Amino acid sequence: MWILFAILSAVFAAVTSILAKVGVEGVNSNLATAIRTVVVLALAWGIVFLTGQQAGIKDISGRSMLFLILSGVATGLSWLCYYKAIQLGEVSKVAPIDKLSVVITMVLAFVFLHETVTWKGILGGALITAGTFVMIL
Numbered sequence: 251m252w253i254l255f256a257i258l259s260a261v262f263a264a265v266t267s268i269l270a271k272v273g274v275e276g277v278n279s280n281l282a283t284a285i286r287t288v289v290v291l292a293l294a295w296g297i298v299f300l301t302g303q304q305a306g307i308k309d310i311s312g313r314s315m316l317f318l319i320l321s322g323v324a325t326g327l328s329w330l331c332y333y334k335a336i337q338l339g340e341v342s343k344v345a346p347i348d349k350l351s352v353v354i355t356m357v358l359a360f361v362f363l364h365e366t367v368t369w370k371g372i373l374g375g376a377l378i379t380a381g382t383f384v385m386i387l
Contacts, residue, residue, distance in 0.1 A: 264345075270333060271341040279333040286329065346385040353378050 353375045359365040
C-alpha cells in the first residue's frame with residue numbers, strides 16, 4: 251500500500267510543479283508560497299477532522315512535536331526556495347534539481363538514522379545524480 255501512496259505523491263508533486271509555475275507568474279514567490287500553504291493547511295486539518303483524528307494531538311510526545319515542528323520549518327524553507335527557483339528558471343530544470351533531495355535524504359538516512367547502505371542504494375543515488383546533471387545541462 252505504501253507504494254501506491256508513494257506513486258500518488260510523485261504524481262501530485264509533478265502536477266504541483268506545473269500548476270505552481272503558471273500560478274507564480276507575475277506574483278511574488280513568497281506570497282504565492284503563503285497562499286499555497288494556507289490551502290495545504292486547510293486541506294490537512296480538514297482531513298484530520300473528517301477522519302476524527304484530532305483527539306490524537308494530546309498523545310504526541312514532546313520529542314515528536316519538536317521534530318514535526320522542525321520538519322515544518324524545513325518544508326516551509328524548501329517551498330519558499332522552490333517557488334523562487336521556478337519563478338526565475340524553467341520548471342523542467344528546477345524540478346530535477348529539487349529531486350536531488352532523494353539522494354540527500356539517502357545520505358542523511360545513512361548518517362543519522364543508521365539505515366543500511368546497499369550497493370543498490372549507492373547505484374540508484376549515483377544514477378539520480380547523473381540524471382539530474384544530464385537534464386539541467
